[in-house]
Amino acid sequence: MQQVVQEIKNLSIGFTSKKGEQISILKNISTTINKGETVGIVGESGSGKSTLALAMMGYVKHGLFTISGECIYQSNDILKMKNRELENIRGRKIAMIPQNAGQSLTPNLKIGYQIDEALRLHTNFKKEDRDVKISELLNKVRLPSPETIAKRYPHELSGGQQQRVAVAMALAGNPDLLLLDEPTTGLDVTTQAHVLELLNFIAKDTGTSMVYVSHDLGAIAQVSDRVIVMYSGEIVLDGPVRTILKNPIHPYTYGLLKSIPKLTLSGLPNSMSGSQPQPGTIKEGCSFYDRCEFAEDKCKINSPELEFVSELNTSVRCFNHKKLHKKKDEDTKSSKKVLRKLNKNEILDISSVSISYAKQKFIEQLLNKIDDTNPTVKDINIKIDKGETLALVGESGSGKSTILKSIAGLIKAKDGIIKFDKNKILSNDLKKRDANYLRAIQLIFQNPDESLNPNHTVEEIVSQPLKLYFGLSGNELKQKIIEVLKKVRLGEFYLTRYPRQLSGGEKQRVAVARAFAAKPDIILCDEVTSALDVSVQAAVLNLLQELKVDFGTTYIFVSHDLAVVKAISDRVAVLYQGRLCEIGPSESVYKFPSHPYTEVLLGAVLEPDPDIKPKLVAEDIVEEKPPEKGCSFQGRCPRLLGQICKTDVPPWQIDENGNAIRCHIKINDLKNQQISN
Amino acid sequence: MLILVLKRILLGLITLFIVSLITFVGVEVLPGDACTTYLEREAYGAALEACYKRLGLDIPAYERYVSWAIGVIQGDFGYSLSGEMKINDVLGPRVKNSLVLASASILIGIPIALLLGIITALWRDKMPDIIISTFTIFSMTIPEFISATLLILIVAIWLEWLPGIVIVPTGASISELLPNIILPVIAISMIMTAHMARMVRSSVIQVMASDYVQMAILKGVPYWKMVFKHVLPNALLPAINVVALTIAWLLGGVVVTEVVFNYPGLGRLVIESISNRDLPVVQALAIILASIYVIINLIADLLTLMLNPRLKSLQIKK
Numbered sequence: 001m002q003q004v005v006q007e008i009k010n011l012s013i014g015f016t017s018k019k020g021e022q023i024s025i026l027k028n029i030s031t032t033i034n035k036g037e038t039v040g041i042v043g044e045s046g047s048g049k050s051t052l053a054l055a056m057m058g059y060v061k062h063g064l065f066t067i068s069g070e071c072i073y074q075s076n077d078i079l080k081m082k083n084r085e086l087e088n089i090r091g092r093k094i095a096m097i098p099q100n101a102g103q104s105l106t107p108n109l110k111i112g113y114q115i116d117e118a119l120r121l122h123t124n125f126k127k128e129d130r131d132v133k134i135s136e137l138l139n140k141v142r143l144p145s146p147e148t149i150a151k152r153y154p155h156e157l158s159g160g161q162q163q164r165v166a167v168a169m170a171l172a173g174n175p176d177l178l179l180l181d182e183p184t185t186g187l188d189v190t191t192q193a194h195v196l197e198l199l200n201f202i203a204k205d206t207g208t209s210m211v212y213v214s215h216d217l218g219a220i221a222q223v224s225d226r227v228i229v230m231y232s233g234e235i236v237l238d239g240p241v242r243t244i245l246k247n248p249i250h251p252y253t254y255g256l257l258k259s260i261p262k263l264t265l266s267g268l269p270n271s272m273s274g275s276q277p278q279p280g281t282i283k284e285g286c287s288f289y290d291r292c293e294f295a296e297d298k299c300k301i302n303s304p305e306l307e308f309v310s311e312l313n314t315s316v317r318c319f320n321h322k323k324l325h326k327k328k329d330e331d332t333k334s335s336k337k338v339l340r341k342l343n344k345n346e347i348l349d350i351s352s353v354s355i356s357y358a359k360q361k362f363i364e365q366l367l368n369k370i371d372d373t374n375p376t377v378k379d380i381n382i383k384i385d386k387g388e389t390l391a392l393v394g395e396s397g398s399g400k401s402t403i404l405k406s407i408a409g410l411i412k413a414k415d416g417i418i419k420f421d422k423n424k425i426l427s428n429d430l431k432k433r434d435a436n437y438l439r440a441i442q443l444i445f446q447n448p449d450e451s452l453n454p455n456h457t458v459e460e461i462v463s464q465p466l467k468l469y470f471g472l473s474g475n476e477l478k479q480k481i482i483e484v485l486k487k488v489r490l491g492e493f494y495l496t497r498y499p500r501q502l503s504g505g506e507k508q509r510v511a512v513a514r515a516f517a518a519k520p521d522i523i524l525c526d527e528v529t530s531a532l533d534v535s536v537q538a539a540v541l542n543l544l545q546e547l548k549v550d551f552g553t554t555y556i557f558v559s560h561d562l563a564v565v566k567a568i569s570d571r572v573a574v575l576y577q578g579r580l581c582e583i584g585p586s587e588s589v590y591k592f593p594s595h596p597y598t599e600v601l602l603g604a605v606l607e608p609d610p611d612i613k614p615k616l617v618a619e620d621i622v623e624e625k626p627p628e629k630g631c632s633f634q635g636r637c638p639r640l641l642g643q644i645c646k647t648d649v650p651p652w653q654i655d656e657n658g659n660a661i662r663c664h665i666k667i668n669d670l671k672n673q674q675i676s677n
Numbered sequence: 678m679l680i681l682v683l684k685r686i687l688l689g690l691i692t693l694f695i696v697s698l699i700t701f702v703g704v705e706v707l708p709g710d711a712c713t714t715y716l717e718r719e720a721y722g723a724a725l726e727a728c729y730k731r732l733g734l735d736i737p738a739y740e741r742y743v744s745w746a747i748g749v750i751q752g753d754f755g756y757s758l759s760g761e762m763k764i765n766d767v768l769g770p771r772v773k774n775s776l777v778l779a780s781a782s783i784l785i786g787i788p789i790a791l792l793l794g795i796i797t798a799l800w801r802d803k804m805p806d807i808i809i810s811t812f813t814i815f816s817m818t819i820p821e822f823i824s825a826t827l828l829i830l831i832v833a834i835w836l837e838w839l840p841g842i843v844i845v846p847t848g849a850s851i852s853e854l855l856p857n858i859i860l861p862v863i864a865i866s867m868i869m870t871a872h873m874a875r876m877v878r879s880s881v882i883q884v885m886a887s888d889y890v891q892m893a894i895l896k897g898v899p900y901w902k903m904v905f906k907h908v909l910p911n912a913l914l915p916a917i918n919v920v921a922l923t924i925a926w927l928l929g930g931v932v933v934t935e936v937v938f939n940y941p942g943l944g945r946l947v948i949e950s951i952s953n954r955d956l957p958v959v960q961a962l963a964i965i966l967a968s969i970y971v972i973i974n975l976i977a978d979l980l981t982l983m984l985n986p987r988l989k990s991l992q993i994k995k
Binding site (some may be wrong): 090095096105106109154166531 | 753808886889890891892893894895896897899900906907910911914943984985986987
């Protein structure tokens with residue numbers, strides 16, 4: 001019999017709506033966390049996964065309250081404890097590692113103090129012992145020179161370092177149970193892989209139980225022994241990680257896994273229709289009924305109970321789970337990517353563009369030039385053909401969004417020329433650009449919450465480009481708006497809605513509609529799916545693909561997610577510190593990641609499969625500035641040749657597939673080395 | 678850091694220079710001048726000439742500006758018209774009186790404001806918050822001339838506890854002043870405290886909702902320790918600038934209150950000198966008030982910079 005660390009019994013948490021109704025966010029949750037076990041809780045935003053994790057610490061957010069049930073820790077209900085008692089459990093017995101460590105560390109207190117505080121509260125160490133312990137903890141989370149880190153303020157650390165500090169702080173009290181709330185979301189791919197590896201090490205080393213909450217099945221696959229899938233405040237699936245990810249017997253999990261873009265698959269992932277219902281809208285029947293492809297009439301009226309399937313050691317909430325038992329992944333027919341037609345019709349030519357964020361000195365302002373020998377983005381040369389999808393990938397600080405903004409004219413390039421449609425030079429000053437060119441290049445932003453005016457209806461939002469560029473008005477305008485909305489699969493009744501009345505996916509569709517309303521030649525997509533849930537992301541990617549087929553639009557697609565990029569792009573450009581490392585057709589870049597940085601990036605991608613482990617080839621150091629001389633990747637390169645990398649800018653080399661890389665090592669040698677590894 | 682301080686000081690000086698120019702030009706452009714005002718109907722012929730000569734108004738404007746500016750830099754504002762006194766002698770006691778009133782209000786008002794703001798935030802939407810917030814919003818909305826008049830009516834006339842208006846000479850000593858300033862201080866504090874308490878309240882609430890406070894709770898930090906270590910230092914940083922503006926406003930003379938209570942401070946001097954068309958005094962006051970704002974804001978900025986580790990290291994990096 002395994003030792004139980006925490007048992008959750010029939011827990012329901014909810015709030016009272018403005019109409020006085022009681023609405024549940026968590027519905028009747030029952031599960032146990034065993035000693036030494038890592039449980040992944042996965043679900044999309046609004047599934048109640050964070051609320052559940054916080055409840056395990058006896059913390060219920062402002063406005064929410066416990067409707068029924070209990071969280072039992074050491075035979076006491078944590079939810080009924082007084083603050084005094086909770087203070088002795090929180091941080092000592094059960095500790096939390098938060099989502100955004102940068103915002104979860106108090107800005108005015110030094111790292112050392114914040115860890116010391118946890119030690120003072122939860123251990124009996126003396127001052128000198130605590131100082132030793134702080135260094136020990138910082139060492140354990142593999143932070144370089146603990147003494148200096150302890151003297152820093154949170155903002156002086158990088159995102160990965162902050163996350164490590166949060167781990168160290170959680171370990172200070174030597175807890176039985178660690179709760180991790182999306183601990184790697186928002187980190188760069190390589191950093192994320194390193195942090196997960198660290199967490200795995202700690203789980204083994206200390207024998208602590210962990211509850212890992214995330215929307216990212218890739219991360220869940222790497223750390224969990226057991227996975228709980230949540231949907232609309234309910235547990236829909238609970239079982240061993242391999243069963244859940246390889247033989248998902250709940251239709252939601254099944255669809256979710258199919259909607260994740262993977263490196264091993266070509267083409268776009270299948271999308272799931274619809275989105276998760278708002279709390280309180282489902283009165284009867286299965287909460288997944290509307291989106292379920294296996295739904296029957298009884299699912300509409302009766303809610304299924306959690307049923308234990310002993311042969312799979314899994315609990316599932318579905319009447320029809322048997323249908324999915326033997327269903328293999330073979331029928332995963334991903335919609336084929338439309339290949340680029342090979343007509344060399346150049347639409348955009350970016351030549352030797354450099355962009356600097358350095359502040360202009362007074363004299364430079366007068367002379368209207370920028371004097372910066374080491375600009376943020378340097379020497380970008382890319383030609384883009386009509387109808388092509390070019391992806392720019394790289395970690396944060398790689399300059400990918402900066403390049404996009406300078407194409408759009410939002411940032412002035414320091415040097416270089418951007419030509420549109422063969423020979424028309426685009427001014428780097430937005431005000432001097434011709435209205436027709438402004439129309440031709442449209443931008444879709446990452447976060448539709450911020451890019452849509454909250455005080456405008458959908459009609460007003462979509463009407464703006466139509467009025468501005470085509471001078472439409474009256475009935476003609478209205479018809480056109482409806483037509484554009486239909487293209488993005490939004491019905492006429494959306495016209496009068498405000499952004500706040502739409503779901504995340506619907507908002508991004510409106511943003512797409514606004515961009516397409518201008519009949520653009522080029523659409524710049526800045527991380528357009530990264531704020532969306534996985535199932536919604538697949539739908540938006542498919543939509544973009546369809547629109548491309550219909551209109552022959554050219555996309556420049558910026559993303560940090562390599563799997564998404566693989567799914568949608570024809571050509572990929574890999575950037576590091578504002579310098580191009582590699583550019584080539586996506587099939588060959590992903591097949592043979594010749595440039596060492598591409599290799600590092602691809603190695604760190606997390607697949608939703610516990611048997612595919614990320615390869616960590618380089619340290620996740622954060623460089624603040626590109627190096628003055630030599631190769632941009634010299635600081636982290638696992639294949640550093642020697643002095644030449646530090647002094648000379650590497651030359652371009654092209655292989656037979658049209659893959660161009662910038663490296664001192666011969667391209668074929670690189671490939672051989674990578675294969676032999 | 679030092680460069681930044683010097684930069685700010687330079688900016689402050691430029692601001693003062695511009696203020697001095699504007700007031701000087703403003704005074705020049707106005708119809709009539711010091712002599713016509715002073716001589717009234719006799720402002721013609723020899724008397725006017727003599728007056729011009731005496732006040733130095735016969736030389737060109739830019740020369741007068743330069744010599745006036747040099748005087749100001751040396752701390753000499755020249756002569757006032759009405760009393761033919763040195764402006765320095767007119768200003769001296771007024772500045773002192775305003776300082777006394779301001780310091781008293783600051784010493785009483787700011788701690789109360791902070792306390793009320795913190796209490797209302799920590800007991801948000803509970804009884805203490807509801808009562809205090811009602812009161813603060815109430816005293817914020819009543820204009821000070823009404824609350825001041827009401828105070829006089831209730832405390833001085835009905836209850837006869839304190840003198841209603843200040844009837845001490847301008848040059849009175851601090852001990853003579855003290856009993857007289859109780860009512861003005863209450864009137865000023867009411868409105869000032871209310872504004873600041875609201876500001877502090879929203880700032881504390883914002884910090885209480887932050888991720889790091891939630892983290893501190895989940896770390897097991899006891900409530901009051903959390904409030905003092907994790908909440909207040911971060912919540913009160915933005916308050917520094919508001920406090921600074923309030924102090925500047927107080928030092929600059931709370932015009933209405935001073936007039937209602939007949940208090941001989943800078944604020945009343947502003948009104949008096951404007952109605953007497955005592956232009957040199959108006960000019961001097963403009964410069965002094967501008968300097969107060971510049972200096973106090975400079976101090977506040979530097980203080981924020983010193984207390985906020987984020988800004989501090991940013992500056993060092995540059």
